[in-house]
Amino acid sequence: MIAAVSLAAGLAVLACYGPGVRAQAVPNPADELDSGMRVVADAYALVEKNSASPISADRAFYQGAIPGMLATLDPHSSFLNPVEYAEMQRKQHAQYSGVGMLIGVMDGNTVALEPFPGSPALLAGLRRGDVVIGVDGNDARGMDSTKVADMLRGPRGTQVRVTVSRTGAPDPITVVVTRGEIQTSVVDAFWLQPGVVYLGLTSFEAQNISKDVESLLAKLGEANVTGMVLDLRGNPGGLVNEAVSLAGRFLRDGQVVVSDHGRVAREQVYRAKAQPAAQDYPIVVLVNRSSASASEIVSGALQDHDRAWVLGDTTFGKGLVQQQFPLSEGAALLLTIAHYYTPSGRLIQRDYQNRSFYDYLFTGRKDDASDQTDIKATDSGRKVYGGGGITPDEKYPTPAVNHFEARVANGGFDFRFGGVFVGAAQPQLPSPTWTPDAATLDRFKAFLQSRQVAFTDEEFAASRQWISDRLRAELLLRAYDRKTVVRTMMQDDPEVHKAIESLPKAQSLLSHRGPTQRAALK
Numbered sequence: 185m186i187a188a189v190s191l192a193a194g195l196a197v198l199a200c201y202g203p204g205v206r207a208q209a210v211p212n213p214a215d216e217l218d219s220g221m222r223v224v225a226d227a228y229a230l231v232e233k234n235s236a237s238p239i240s241a242d243r244a245f246y247q248g249a250i251p252g253m254l255a256t257l258d259p260h261s262s263f264l265n266p267v268e269y270a271e272m273q274r275k276q277h278a279q280y281s282g283v284g285m286l287i288g289v290m291d292g293n294t295v296a297l298e299p300f301p302g303s304p305a306l307l308a309g310l311r312r313g314d315v316v317i318g319v320d321g322n323d324a325r326g327m328d329s330t331k332v333a334d335m336l337r338g339p340r341g342t343q344v345r346v347t348v349s350r351t352g353a354p355d356p357i358t359v360v361v362t363r364g365e366i367q368t369s370v371v372d373a374f375w376l377q378p379g380v381v382y383l384g385l386t387s388f389e390a391q392n393i394s395k396d397v398e399s400l401l402a403k404l405g406e407a408n409v410t411g412m413v414l415d416l417r418g419n420p421g422g423l424v425n426e427a428v429s430l431a432g433r434f435l436r437d438g439q440v441v442v443s444d445h446g447r448v449a450r451e452q453v454y455r456a457k458a459q460p461a462a463q464d465y466p467i468v469v470l471v472n473r474s475s476a477s478a479s480e481i482v483s484g485a486l487q488d489h490d491r492a493w494v495l496g497d498t499t500f501g502k503g504l505v506q507q508q509f510p511l512s513e514g515a516a517l518l519l520t521i522a523h524y525y526t527p528s529g530r531l532i533q534r535d536y537q538n539r540s541f542y543d544y545l546f547t548g549r550k551d552d553a554s555d556q557t558d559i560k561a562t563d564s565g566r567k568v569y570g571g572g573g574i575t576p577d578e579k580y581p582t583p584a585v586n587h588f589e590a591r592v593a594n595g596g597f598d599f600r601f602g603g604v605f606v607g608a609a610q611p612q613l614p615s616p617t618w619t620p621d622a623a624t625l626d627r628f629k630a631f632l633q634s635r636q637v638a639f640t641d642e643e644f645a646a647s648r649q650w651i652s653d654r655l656r657a658e659l660l661l662r663a664y665d666r667k668t669v670v671r672t673m674m675q676d677d678p679e680v681h682k683a684i685e686s687l688p689k690a691q692s693l694l695s696h697r698g699p700t701q702r703a704a705l706k
Contacts, residue, residue, distance in 0.1 A: 224249060250517075258520050259541040260504050266514030267330060282337035283344065284366040285310060290596060293317075293325060294332045296348070300366065301665040308361040310346065311611070312662050313603040317356060318347030338363050352607030367392075373400035374671050379410035380684055382674055385430075388422030388478035394429035402461065411687040412467045413680055414482075417496065421477020424454065424505075424524075431485040432456030434467065434492070439527070441485045444505045446522025456485075466690030467492035468683040471574060472582050476500035483574045484526035490564045493690035494576040495683055501573030503532025528560035530570030564696040578686060580679050588643040589650055592632070598654045601631050602662050611663040616672040620655045628655060 228244050254261040264272060274280050284303025287294050296314040299306035316324050319335040324347075336344060340363055347358045370386045371393055381404060385393065401409075421427075428441045435441065437458035445451050469483045469492045480499045486492035505522035524532045536544040558570035569575060585593065592598065605627070620628075628651065629644055644651070660669045674680050 254517070254519070255541070258504060259536050259544050260502070260506060260518070261520045262518045264516045264518060269510075269514060269516040271330075280337060280366055281340045281363055282366055283308075283310075283346070283361045283363060285336070287316070287329060287333060287336075289329050290315075290599070294327065294329045298661070298666055300368065301667065303366060304361045304364045305346075308346075308359040309357075310348065310359060310361070311350075313599070313606070314348035314350050314357075316346060317349050318345075318358075320345050340365050350608055351603035352609070369396050371396040371400060372667060372670065373397070373404060375404065376413060376675065376680065376684065379408065380413065380687070381406075381409050381411075382413050382415065382680070384415040384670070384674070385419055385479075387419055388426045388430075391423065391426070393423075393426040394433075397430060397433070398459070398461065406461055406463055409463055409465050411465050411684070411690070413683040414467055414469045414486075414492065415674075415680070416475045416479040416483060417470050417472045417679075418474045419476070419479040420474065420500075421479055421502065424478060424481065427478035427481040428454045429457070431482045433459035433462045434486060435489055439489060441527065442481045443525050443527075444522040445525065446505065448521065464694065466687045466694060468686050468690050469494045469496075470580075470679060470683055471496040471499050471576060473497050473500060475574075476502040480532050480574050481524060481526075484530065484532060487568065487574065487577065488527040488530070488560075488562050490562050490566070490693040490696055493578065493686055493693060494574065495578045495686055496576050496580050496679070497582050498575050499573035501532065501534025501571075503534075526560075526568075526570070526574075528562060528568060530560050530568060531558060532570070532573065534572050564693070578689070580682055585650075586643075586647065588639050589647050591637060591639075592647075592651070592654070595635075595637070597632060597635065597637065598628075598651075598658045600635075601628055601655070602658045604631060605659060606662050611659075613659065613663040616660060616664055616668050618656070618660065620652050620659070624655065625651060 228241070228249075231239060231244065232241075250263045254263055283305040284300040285296055285305040286298040286300070288297045289295070294316040296305070296310055296312055296316065298312055299310050316332055318324050319332060322335065324332050324335075336346070338344060342363050344361050344363060345358055346361055347356050349356050368390065369392070370388075370390055371384070373381060373383045376382045381401070383397070383401070424442070431441045432439075432455070435456035435458065437456060439456045441454045441456050443451065443453040467486065469486060471479065471483050471494060475483065475496075476499060480501070480503060483492075483494050483499065487494050503524040504520045505524060506518045507521045509517040509519055511517060526532065534544070560568050560570060562568060605624075625648065632639065657669060657673060660672065
């Protein structure tokens with residue numbers, strides 16, 4: 185299994201960070217606080233003096249006491265050590281100096297997952313699948329990936345020597361990379377067909393999202409858009425201001441996008457700021473079970489105001505307001521201070537109090553997770569339910585993965601095969617529309633057998649299309665950049681095709697808004 189880290193990775197479900205610190209401390213009785221702190225101090229002193237293994241204060245409190253305290257609250261309150269907090273802040277600014285490469289971990293080593301288009305890493309010849317074994321003469325084999333990432337970053341214009349091992353190359357390869365300013369974008373927009381635009385966001389984690397959306401749509405010519413597919417599948421969330429900006433550009437000025445209510449933090453209502461360039465075209469929003477937090481704010485607001493038709497699976501159900509509280513030594517708390525509600529008053533947050541946090545985070549959700557007593561209505565009177573994420577207007581379940589497919593995916597065997605297929609030569613495929621032929625699939629089958637992956641001929645045959653799609657994405661990513669691959673794959677995505685077919689349903693929602701409401705968007 186490959187775990188993406190460091191240079192451009194995020195959490196499975198991101199916090200939805202609110203602007204500024206709005207919460208106030210709740211005063212505790214002094215004697216209760218003093219008593220509790222004395223117990224903690226006494227316990228640490230006993231452990232530090234008598235435990236079989238030595239323990240530092242950083243480990244005792246950064247890894248033990250503080251995370252343990254937060255774990256009693258909810259699944260999303262968390263403690264960030266100085267390195268983690270600095271990394272989160274860097275991602276939010278979407279800009280840093282370095283080599284420009286997404287790295288990951290496989291078999292205990294740091295691997296290159298994706299040199300960004302036009303990045304110093306790509307220009308120096310680094311490519312997907314390279315295993316980083318040295319940085320500036322330091323042995324990186326088995327090194328923590330965050331340390332590798334720190335060594336790769338540095339001031340613009342400085343150089344770093346990167347040594348990698350590459351499948352098919354008999355000897356290690358060393359390249360000199362001149363670091364540069366790296367700007368990342370989580371937004372893409374392109375034409376699916378004449379008049380129909382695809383707008384995809386992989387997260388809301390960066391502060392430049394709304395700016396990038398406006399730039400891309402202006403470049404395409406938004407006046408020519410007759411329909412939009414807004415893809416929020418797999419988008420784990422991020423900054424609430426960016427979610428409000430995106431939803432707000434499609435709504436009437438002043439309409440509620442989301443509100444939050446907490447025990448101590450004052451209630452806050454976020455309202456739309458209409459974008460003059462936005463046109464009144466129908467929108468279909470794609471969501472799935474991994475769409476969370478800020479993605480749910482956007483899809484919930486557009487659904488409640490009958491501005492978009494929501495297609496897909498019920499979303500994750502993460503509607504907790506996380507506030508950043510900086511601590512000493514560069515650390516920080518991400519503390520839940522409130523809950524988010526859609527414009528109709530629906531609670532976005534799924535129940536986590538009647539199940540273990542592990543089950544809540546990792547074992548999925550039930551389709552009936554919505555609170556059937558929390559019934560609200562959209563602007564036109566359509567029934568919607570709260571307390572369990574955003575239920576789509578039209579179901580399009582994510583295809584289930586069988587046991588054989590799970591073994592292939594979890595073992596990263598498509599990624600491993602990519603290195604063998606390409607070898608040390610520069611990856612080349614005839615075009616981005618390339619698909620694996622029968623010989624390539626047979627070769628992959630033999631590769632799995634050589635790696636002692638147990639399966640039957642019947643299992644392979646039943647998963648043949650799934651395998652073909654995985655190999656196509658993997659091998660195209662070796663030969664082209666991610667943007668090219670995503671744009672090509674979306675043209676063949678059956679759910680995207682379904683979204684295009686559903687645009688008349690989104691148009692019917694607009695007709696219920698009335699001519700005055702529609703004109704307000706012009």
